[in-house]
Amino acid sequence: MxxxxxxxxxxxxxxxxxxxxxxxxxxxxxxxxxxxxxxxxxxxxxxxxxxxxxxxxxxxxxxxxxxxxxxxxxxxxxxxxxxxxxxxxxxLAPPDPPPAPRQVPHISATATRVREHLLAAGPDLIWRIAVALTLPAEDVTTAVRRLDDAGQIQRTDPRPGMPTHWAAVPVEHVPPY
Structure with a gap:
């Protein structure tokens, strides 16, 4: 060579x-x-x-x-x-700007409110979320299902027959779309 x-x-x-x-x-x-x-x-x-x-x-x-x-x-x-x-x-050239903070993908306004509630209040039941946000339980159930499908929340107690507590997943662990 x-x-x-x-x-x-x-x-x-x-x-x-x-x-x-x-x-x-x-x-x-x-x-x-x-x-x-x-x-x-x-x-x-x-x-x-x-x-x-x-x-x-x-x-x-x-x-x-x-x-x-x-x-x-x-x-x-x-x-x-x-x-x-x-x-x-x-x-000298200016330093590179810091990377933008990662955000979770937007699903819906209701889903965003549910996720923010879970981040602020910690794990909670669907009916408690509905009461706290003054939303119909059906809307909260739909939002929870969509957030769970997107990997933005998770069950904290998956035992069958027990009421399910839901918790928000940290942003760095949410899969990208």
């Missing part, structure tokens, strides 16, 4: 000269040491004006950016490391 124009996975390490954190790897046959913080477009422009190479991190490898590939490469852009010359903080 030829070592010509190979790329390797990016690894975290220290700059041998200034001991700051850098990412190292071989990008298309050329060893690269880059600052680990992605830059915004203004940061990339500053780096290019300073004569520094820029790279896109793609599938864990560094891909060198140039005038022909700058528009086609998607992903975080990092800049060649130079000791004592960091990119200004204002030109």
């Amino acid at each position: 030829s070592d010509h124009l190979i790329s390797t996975r990016v690894l975290a390490g220290q700059c041998p000269r200034c001991r700051t954190l850098v990412l190292t790897g071989i990008a298309e046959g050329v060893p690269a040491h880059v600052d680990p913080h992605p830059v915004a477009p203004a940061g990339e422009l500053t780096a290019v004006v300073q004569g520094r190479a820029t790279y896109t991190v793609k599938q864990g490898e560094l891909v060198r950016r140039d005038a022909l590939r700058v528009r086609s490469l998607r992903g975080p852009v990092v800049v060649d490391h130079r000791c004592g010359e960091p990119i200004p903080a204002a030109q």
Whole structure:
């Protein structure tokens, strides 16, 4: 196998000269040491004006950016490391937003009210849920059946012949639709 124009996975390490954190790897046959913080477009422009190479991190490898590939490469852009010359903080890319909290799929307004009641009050019987929410028992029974089918609630006492207490399933355990 030829070592010509190979790329390797990016690894975290220290700059041998200034001991700051850098990412190292071989990008298309050329060893690269880059600052680990992605830059915004203004940061990339500053780096290019300073004569520094820029790279896109793609599938864990560094891909060198140039005038022909700058528009086609998607992903975080990092800049060649130079000791004592960091990119200004204002030109760094903003951090990724936190993931949105997972929500359970909507079934119906009544089902949502029943699930919220079970989350607030804990396990309960169908007739108690109907009384607490001032809903007909038939509507609550239908909502409970649909919530159970969707995996959003579960029986807490499945013994035959006993009244069934229902409890809400935590969001992280609800199967997706």
